[in-house]
Amino acid sequence: MHYGYSENFILPFSHDEVVHGKKALIDKPVGDYEDKFKTLKLLMLYQMTHPGKKLNFMGNEIGQFIEWRYYEPVEWFLLDYEKHEDHRQFNGLLNRLYMQEKSLYEQDHDPAGFKWMDADNRDQSIYIYERKSTDESVTIVLNFTPVEYNDFRVGVETPGEYRVMFTTKEAPYRIKRYSYIKTEEIPMHGQDQSILLPIGALEGLVIKKKKAARKKK
Known part of the structure; x- marks a missing residue:
């Protein structure tokens, strides 16, 4: 890096x-x-x-x-x-x-396309970072240990609703049935907002914020 x-x-x-x-x-x-x-x-x-x-x-x-x-x-x-x-x-x-x-490739060669949220979690060995395009982002959570957590808190930049959109845990991997999780005003990973979610042993997650509904003209 x-x-x-x-x-x-x-x-x-x-x-x-x-x-x-x-x-x-x-x-x-x-x-x-x-x-x-x-x-x-x-x-x-x-x-x-x-x-x-x-x-x-x-x-x-x-x-x-x-x-x-x-x-x-x-x-x-x-x-x-x-x-x-x-x-x-x-x-x-x-x-x-x-x-x-597009968050995963649009700004590949620009520091604005990547942000560490947590690179120093020595106790749990869980990395968290964001990938960003010019107008949206995804949060990546990687659990490199065989320990699962039923309630793991992840800091996010903006309030709203987030959901797991991809997981390495089991098929079908691309998850559409996961419900949205509302942010809480609990600081975590240098952010004012956070969400609470489970993460399995040796599991990776991709999390994305729900898009705001377009206003009818």
Whole structure:
């Protein structure tokens, strides 16, 4: 972040780190089989919502356990297994989210497009930041620990109603049934307003404010 806007960056989950015995990304996280997929989804959301253009190496999108080999194709047969097919669908929806939310790309190379809300939570290991376009924003909450919280308070810049619009927790990921949460005048993360919501273990959330209704002419 110290020099992130000095040039135009590509963010790779790179080929160099998943070859020659270094393991594929899905096999790097600690935990059981399910935790590995949760962590990889969380990592993918972090990459997709961070400033900079994205590059993923072949196999990441289906959670391939065998590291990339130039002499073999991607192991597409893994899609016959529920977790791998679910991971493929998740990545497709994550790409769609990126394309539909201009806050995630419009000001990629401008400091105005990114704001840390909480980068120093050592006790809970939860990162919070905003991505902004010129006229709207989304808030990203990333829980990098296997601890869940039923009531987690998140600071927001303006009063109103907010809802979770994307989660890494479980299908369908893009959440339309989540109800809106009204802000409270409780300071948090340097803001005068905040909302209270649950966040699961190894879960990432994308939160967005409800748009004001247009006045009829």
